[in-house]
Amino acid sequence: MGGPAKDARAIHPELGLCRSCLGRVASRRRGPPRPLDPDLAAECFVCRGLMDGLGRLAEVALDRISGYDYETFTVGATLKPSVLDRDDYIRSRTGAAGAASIKSALTGEVGRMMSRRTKKRVDRADPDLTVLLDTRFGSCEVRSRPVVVYMRYTKTRRGVPQKRIACGSCDGRGCGECGFSGSGPSIEGVLAGYLLERLGGADVRFTWVGGEDRDSLVLGRGRPVYARVRNPARSAAALPESTSLDGVEASGMRAAAGVPARLPPFRSMVRIVVRFGGEPDLRLIRTLAGRVLVATGPGRPSTKEVGSVRYRRMSADSFRMDAEVEGGTPIKRLVSGEGVEPSVSSVLGTECACARFDFLDIIGNS
Ligand SMILES: [Zn+2]
Ligand SMILES: [Zn+2]
Incomplete structure (x- = not known):
């Protein structure tokens, strides 16, 4: 038994390598590994036949990506650790440590096969699709750019x-x-x-x-x-x-291009139906225009801008109010006055409640 290193030492320099694995290490090898005789049952020392089955892997991948619209793709792969170990061993043993690894040879070749069939480009830096092969199971996972x-x-x-x-x-x-x-x-x-x-x-x-x-x-x-x-x-x-x-x-x-890290400021045109008690002078509602302080938990309150305040009386105890408010203004509290100063309640000097509010428009964020 023993690890791959022991096996290799026992066989070297008669290591059998497939054409692909031999090609990677051949240029700088010291020993003379020979290609496998296809008639022999023996397998490639490094890949154990993996590199001869890339066509099947490419077919699995092509099938999985057929439902996607894309222009560019890249191929990644998970290999058995034992394959990677034997690949490291043979590359260092033959003085070809700088040669392409079996992983990059495999992903490169599958990428070329897929590219020939689909006429789509391999782009490692910024691909539309990432194809992840798992050679242990002959399976494939596809991820597309969000x-x-x-x-x-x-x-x-x-x-x-x-x-x-x-x-x-x-x-x-x-x-x-x-x-x-x-x-x-x-x-x-x-x-x-x-x-x-x-x-x-x-x-x-x-x-x-x-x-x-x-x-x-x-x-x-x-x-x-x-x-x-x-x-x-x-x-x-x-x-x-x-x-x-x-x-x-x-x-x-x-x-x-993406979700902005900081959303740009915006303003809302709101229409609020206000119910009120007592007999307030509704004309005072216009004095609400300006800055209002909004309590937001402990610490300093935030300020929100309120402008273009107009109103129309609807019944004995309700009116409709239109205003332009800064984004994030709490509308119901702007009416009731809970944690907001000034408010509809405070400028009218009577208790008011927001019965309903609608957004007529949202401005400032194209
Ligand atoms: Zn091989
Ligand atoms: Zn349910």
Whole structure:
């Protein structure tokens, strides 16, 4: 028995090497390894026939990537440690330590085979697809570069939350009630379902430019959002400019270079229905324009800009108020005054509550 080194020493210099393994070490070898006689049953000392079976590996890989849209790819591989050990041994033993390793020879050759068939380019630095061969099982895994899609959405139906909420009947495990999705209807679910259907892929992560209530409408140009699709089969070029999805309209869809590390500032045009007590002078609502202090836990409060305040009385105890507010302003608290100063309640000198609010437009993030 013994390790590969012992075996090799016993056989050397009569080591049998296949054409491929011999070719790698031949230029600088000292000893005279001879190629395997194809009629003999003996196998290549280093690869044990692996390098003769690359056509099959390439076929497996070609089959796996046939569903993907791509221009460039790269091939990686996992090899048995014993193969790598024997490869190291033979390369150092023959003075060919600087020669290509069996791993790079294998991935290079499979890449060339696939390139000939698909007419696609190998790009190791920034490939669209990464093909990972596992030679131990003759299997192959494919990973595609994630796609980031920028879009804006409008919402014309109340009662749908922005983010997925676990289904109340099954607590997210999936049941008949939720169509085995594990969550109730949401903007996130609608957009993710659409993107996965169009692009394929494993999952979608969203980065929202602000958020809204489940009962809020989002109108105008809509709310910007970045969607990162992992392992997509197709690029963002497969998306139309806009689409209508069951009360959600997505528009301006395009590929983005990435999700910005810092979201650009934005402002929202909001329409708020306010209920109030007492007999306040509603004209005072205009004095709300300016900076408001918003308590955000311990430490200094943040400031938010409120402008363009207008109102229209609707009934004895309610009015509608339009305002342009800085992104991230907590609308309900801006009305009630809880941790916000000044507020609708404080400028009117009476207790007010936000009955409903909608976004008429979101500005400043193209
Ligand atoms: Zn070999
Ligand atoms: Zn459920």
